Amino acid sequence: MKLRLRVWRQKNADAPGAMVTYEVDGISRDMSFLEMLDTLNEELILRGEEPVAFDHDCREGICGACSLVINGDAHGPERTTTCQLHMRSFEDGDTIDVEPWRASAFPVVKDLVVDRSAFDRIIQAGGYISVPTGSAPEAHATPVPKADADAAFEHAECIGCGACVAACPNGSAMLFTSAKINHLNVLPQGGPERETRVLDMVAAMDEEGFGGCTLTGECATACPKGIPLPSITTMNREWLRATRKVKR
Amino acid sequence: MTRTLWGSTVGKKTVMAVTGLIMLGYLVVHMLGNLKIFFGSDEFNGYAHWLRTLGEPFLHYEWALWIVRVVLLAAVVLHGVSAYQLSRRDIRARPSKYVHKRRRASYATRTMRWGGIILGLFIVWHLLDLTTLTVNENAQPGRPYENVVATFSTPYGNAVYLTAMLALGLHIRHGFWSAAQTLGAGSVRRDRALKTAANGLALVLTVGFISVPVAVMTGVVS
Ligand code: HEM
Ligand code: SF4
Numbered sequence A: 001m002k003l004r005l006r007v008w009r010q011k012n013a014d015a016p017g018a019m020v021t022y023e024v025d026g027i028s029r030d031m032s033f034l035e036m037l038d039t040l041n042e043e044l045i046l047r048g049e050e051p052v053a054f055d056h057d058c059r060e061g062i063c064g065a066c067s068l069v070i071n072g073d074a075h076g077p078e079r080t081t082t083c084q085l086h087m088r089s090f091e092d093g094d095t096i097d098v099e100p101w102r103a104s105a106f107p108v109v110k111d112l113v114v115d116r117s118a119f120d121r122i123i124q125a126g127g128y129i130s131v132p133t134g135s136a137p138e139a140h141a142t143p144v145p146k147a148d149a150d151a152a153f154e155h156a157e158c159i160g161c162g163a164c165v166a167a168c169p170n171g172s173a174m175l176f177t178s179a180k181i182n183h184l185n186v187l188p189q190g191g192p193e194r195e196t197r198v199l200d201m202v203a204a205m206d207e208e209g210f211g212g213c214t215l216t217g218e219c220a221t222a223c224p225k226g227i228p229l230p231s232i233t234t235m236n237r238e239w240l241r242a243t244r245k246v247k248r
Numbered sequence B: 001m002t003r004t005l006w007g008s009t010v011g012k013k014t015v016m017a018v019t020g021l022i023m024l025g026y027l028v029v030h031m032l033g034n035l036k037i038f039f040g041s042d043e044f045n046g047y048a049h050w051l052r053t054l055g056e057p058f059l060h061y062e063w064a065l066w067i068v069r070v071v072l073l074a075a076v077v078l079h080g081v082s083a084y085q086l087s088r089r090d091i092r093a094r095p096s097k098y099v100h101k102r103r104r105a106s107y108a109t110r111t112m113r114w115g116g117i118i119l120g121l122f123i124v125w126h127l128l129d130l131t132t133l134t135v136n137e138n139a140q141p142g143r144p145y146e147n148v149v150a151t152f153s154t155p156y157g158n159a160v161y162l163t164a165m166l167a168l169g170l171h172i173r174h175g176f177w178s179a180a181q182t183l184g185a186g187s188v189r190r191d192r193a194l195k196t197a198a199n200g201l202a203l204v205l206t207v208g209f210i211s212v213p214v215a216v217m218t219g220v221v222s
């Protein structure tokens, strides 16, 4: 395949950026999107140019590092991560626009790499449970109903990639935050911090400068792990419940 | 950290949802009351007078009306202020747009802000027109039936009103369903029902409100 790429190039956080056009040839339909970019970068290095910086790690759809907006869609046209997107989703001769996640809470570090440490700080605010120290507890000491275990697992699937923020017209992190809160709040292990978790994590989310939710639903459409939009509703319910219960 | 109702985005959205639902409840009653115009001048004007005597003798003349007005004023101000503050925040959170544009979200969802502004301006005009009668040239106090007919006998009166009611329908279509999510009442199982209710409410209110100017325009009410 022969493709025309238009890629966002930006030297550093303070430099202005722009879309730069590149031609790549000899792309196999079985390559992943990142392998296609590797091909481009090899050529750039041979030509003595600066390669395109982009985030990636596991390349198997589980770490959440890869993060590209492809033709206006976070993670591109398929419902998967950028690393698991294959070039067969495109046609020979296509022009493909590649841009970084856009949100003021995710500033561009370089080219297509953005700083997502705001997510870490949201997790730090309450995305944990208190555990007793000592030897591992007996596995059946705390029974968990099947439905709750399923709900927890559904939310635990979130890999923290930030596609939800990138897709949201308000740069809102509600889907990510709701996945992290719901994951722990439905489990008995998460019980002791149930109220403070939701209050603190929502407060941390606001403090990072993410936007609010207008229930547009773009986040859930973009999410490679299928975290559903009603997760936000559940988080709102938890927040209102906690507000009634906790004295400030 | 901001964990308060007004300080949190989730809390402020709750304020929007509750005030929106208060206004929605009022609008349903208001629309049904308006339909009395189809029973003629005496009945409509009598109804308007009865509204002022509502709650008597426990309440003094017009007190019930003033209580409703105060609640609605508080609701519209809180709703507008939180809409403004949340919108400002949303725009700041996403300063740069993508170069590659694609269509996003439904029409009702995308028009919440502009639709809200239209509704806000309409509320001011509507009060000046039919409550204070300031901008209604042929108005007479205490004769609401005749004043309504006067308003809808002017092209601009009809244009303003029809635009606002279409905006209202769209606003409620997304707003009612949204409010359910904000208040934590939505769920996967209830989603279809909530969306149907939102569409139904939007349609009934828009058609109900619009039937009055249409009736005046076509001479059914004169
Ligand atoms: C003063 C004029 C108004 C303005 C500026 C305004 C603006 C807005 C905005 C910006 C939103 C949020 C939209 C979003 O989430 O994308 C909203 C939501 C809403 N509005 Fe209004 N609006 C106004 C009047 C009304 C009226 C008259 C009603 C009564 C039916 C109403 C009912 C609602 C409801 C129920 C919501 C949903 C709240 C939620 O999402 O939780 N609004 N409004
Ligand atoms: S909710 Fe989905 S899109 Fe958002 S960070 Fe988690 S996995 Fe990524």
Ligand code: FES
Pocket: A055, A056, A057, A058, A059, A060, A061, A062, A063, A064, A065, A066, A081, A082, A083, A084
């Ligand atoms: S590189 Fe790990 S999810 Fe894509």
